[in-house]
Amino acid sequence: MTIATILSLGETALKLGLICSLTVLALFLSYSMLNVCDLSTDGCFTLGAAVGAAVAVSGHPFLSIFAAMAAGICSGFVTAILQTKLGVDSLLAGIIVNTALYSVNIAVMGGSSLINMNRTETVFSMMKETLKSTPLKGRGDIVVAFIAVAIVIAFLVFFLRTRLGLAIRATGNNADMVKSSSINPVFTTIVGLCVANSFTALSGCLLSQSQKSVDINIGMVTIALASLLIGGTILGRGGIFVRAVGMVLGSFIFRLVYTVALRFNMPAFMLKLVSSVIVVLAISGPYLKKQWPQIKRRMTHRKGVQ
Secondary structure, X not given: OOHHHHXXXXXXXXXXXXXXXXXXXXXXHHHHHOOOOOOOHHHHHHHHHHHHHHHHHOOOHHHHHHHHHHHHHHHHHHHHHHHHOOOOOHHHHHHHHHHHHHHHHHHHOOOOOEEEOOOOXXXXXXXXXXXXXXXXXXXXXXXXXXXXXXHHHHHHHHHOOOHHHHHHHHHHHOHHHHHHOOOOHHHHHHHHHHXXXXXXXXXXXXXXXXHOEEEOOOOOHHHXXXXXXXXXXXXXXXXXXXXXXXXXXXXXXXXXXXXXXHHOOOOHHHHHHHHHHHHHHHHHHHHHHHHHHHHHHHHHHHHHHO
């Protein structure tokens, strides 16, 4: 494997890692901060991709970003209403919304399961033209993704330090305590899920414009969960900014492993297994690290007995 090949793999992993890290940051907000396991991620991600593609194809690449995020907010609102107003369990609410969004996404895509955007102007192609005469020529995709991630992280750091943001974090820690403090946990849950799903939809929108296509069968929840756990293992302690950067780093590491696996001609149907293995390693890693001294003592004892 040449240096050029390694750099190419790194650039691909960085671009996809940055774009997908927006979904990881969404899970960071909903799962880590709000303590809600939102399983509507797959449907919301595809919704953002479909809405963004439909608006971009109509000739409005910038507007597609805001349209996709608005669609994500609607998805998060429905999920939150099912949980808070109708008494549906959070896991079941996510599954219900995810299932319903499949039909919605097909409708947005005009009854087709695929949208081709090869002749569509996107924010990535516009950035490519802008950087044509600069040292960053050919790096337009990474620049767009980096800008989006930087804006989202800056927003998260600011938002979670506001009074509303602190209320959302408090709701995730102890909803009963929040009620006794005259804070409405229903409102904080709705706001938290709406913001989180807007990030997920933004991620889907950017990925569709980057890859110039939308597929109804995009799956993101396993990838995002694996990246979340990896990021939490690496930079799971510290302030909001440090933890958010950890999410981005986790997404990059996961995508790098994915890209290398594809490079070695691993069959496409095996990639789901690779994702599952990475999730297991990310979950069990901290536990095994903690248990390692005890395991080591047992192994030493067994050797002494023999």
